[in-house]
Amino acid sequence: MKPSNATMITRPIPSTGESLPVIGLGTWQAFDVGGGAATRRTGLGTWQAFDVGGGAATRRTLAEVLRLFFEGGAKIIDSSPMYGRAEGVVGDLLTELGARESAFIATKVWTSGREAGIAQMKRSAELLQTGVIDLMQIHNLLDWRTHLSTLRRMKEAGQLRYIGITHYTSSALPELAAIIEREQIDFVQLAYSIDVRDAEKRVLPLAADRGVGVIANRPFGGGNLFGRVRRVAIPPWAAEFGCTTWAQFFLKFIVSHPAVTCAIPATADPGHLSDNLGADYGRLPEAAERQRMVKFWDSL
Numbered sequence: 001m002k003p004s005n006a007t008m009i010t011r012p013i014p015s016t017g018e019s020l021p022v023i024g025l026g027t028w029q030a031f032d033v034g035g036g037a038a039t040r041r042t043g044l045g046t047w048q049a050f051d052v053g054g055g056a057a058t059r060r061t062l063a064e065v066l067r068l069f070f071e072g073g074a075k076i077i078d079s080s081p082m083y084g085r086a087e088g089v090v091g092d093l094l095t096e097l098g099a100r101e102s103a104f105i106a107t108k109v110w111t112s113g114r115e116a117g118i119a120q121m122k123r124s125a126e127l128l129q130t131g132v133i134d135l136m137q138i139h140n141l142l143d144w145r146t147h148l149s150t151l152r153r154m155k156e157a158g159q160l161r162y163i164g165i166t167h168y169t170s171s172a173l174p175e176l177a178a179i180i181e182r183e184q185i186d187f188v189q190l191a192y193s194i195d196v197r198d199a200e201k202r203v204l205p206l207a208a209d210r211g212v213g214v215i216a217n218r219p220f221g222g223g224n225l226f227g228r229v230r231r232v233a234i235p236p237w238a239a240e241f242g243c244t245t246w247a248q249f250f251l252k253f254i255v256s257h258p259a260v261t262c263a264i265p266a267t268a269d270p271g272h273l274s275d276n277l278g279a280d281y282g283r284l285p286e287a288a289e290r291q292r293m294v295k296f297w298d299s300l
């Protein structure tokens with residue numbers, strides 16, 4: 001995972017200069033598991049009844065994923081109240097590992113209405129076991145005008161450090177662009193991968209111009225990208241910029257775009273986590289190499 005004497009590739013958050021390693025961790029599906037305190041704390045009588053899917057053993061594996069994540073020097077973990085039990089699992093494991101201070105916690109508000117939004121964000125902070133959320137994002141732009149003013153007040157009050165907006169479809173890119181143009185936000189989170197490059201046309205240059213950080217979600221197209229290369233060897237020239245696996249090829253393509261702050265691949269597999277963190281070391285592909293990567297991908 002981590003070559004000896006290697007330094008992690010980081011990017012500054014445009015609005016503050018705080019640096020973030022370019023590879024983070026998504027939690028959708030991967031961290032939505034039972035078997036722990038978060039399940040019991042719900043008070044809805046769901047303990048055991050809803051604790052399906054091999055809870056305790058899966059949690060031990062996820063603890064190993066997070067241990068390797070922090071050992072490797074990575075920081076940003078992305079969650080949402082939309083991801084079932086994920087926030088609670090992340091909160092429990094961060095406490096268990098004593099890793100809150102090492103983490104940059106990003107989560108989201110995903111509801112309509114001011115009071116419902118405030119209540120949901122309070123619950124997220126409880127589940128994540130933190131007084132301050134590092135980044136609060138408006139999930140899929142749901143009721144974004146209402147939440148943006150709440151988020152600004154919370155930021156002023158020190159309850160969160162950064163504000164963002166998210167979506168995952170290319171059809172939402174014009175609305176993301178309009179908000180970046182008119183409002184002051186710290187981050188935009190959007191779908192960007194070697195397979196889905198629509199954000200390159202307008203939103204990525206706009207974010208760079210306006211000093212807005214970019215978090216790339218669905219870096220593996222939800223895992224579908226691996227299906228396309230199942231019988232394809234990684235081209236030997238990818239080793240010139242330090243990629244020995246397809247995961248690293250996909251991730252280095254994303255984070256070598258100058259507007260991108262980080263990518264957040266989801267995994268519940270410690271081996272995959274180590275593989276993904278490998279993309280945070282060595283050099284990044286340059287412009288001509290990026291073009292070669294795209295040409296290769298489009299030829300498959």
Ligand SMILES: NC(=O)c1ccc[n+]([C@@H]2O[C@H](COP(=O)([O-])OP(=O)(O)OC[C@H]3O[C@@H](n4cnc5c(N)ncnc54)[C@H](OP(=O)(O)O)[C@@H]3O)[C@@H](O)[C@H]2O)c1
Nearest residue numbers: 026027028166217218219220221222223247265266267268
């Ligand atoms: N609207 C939004 O705000 C929004 C929308 C979508 C996603 N997101 C965020 O973005 C994150 C990432 O997107 P995603 O979860 O949809 O999908 P993704 O990260 O593109 O892909 C995840 C899939 O890739 C597999 N994988 C991970 N590393 C691998 C490796 N090295 N080799 C082979 N397979 C690997 C995972 O399986 P294993 O567990 O087996 O590794 C999983 O099936 C989400 O978890 C979420 O935090 C946000």
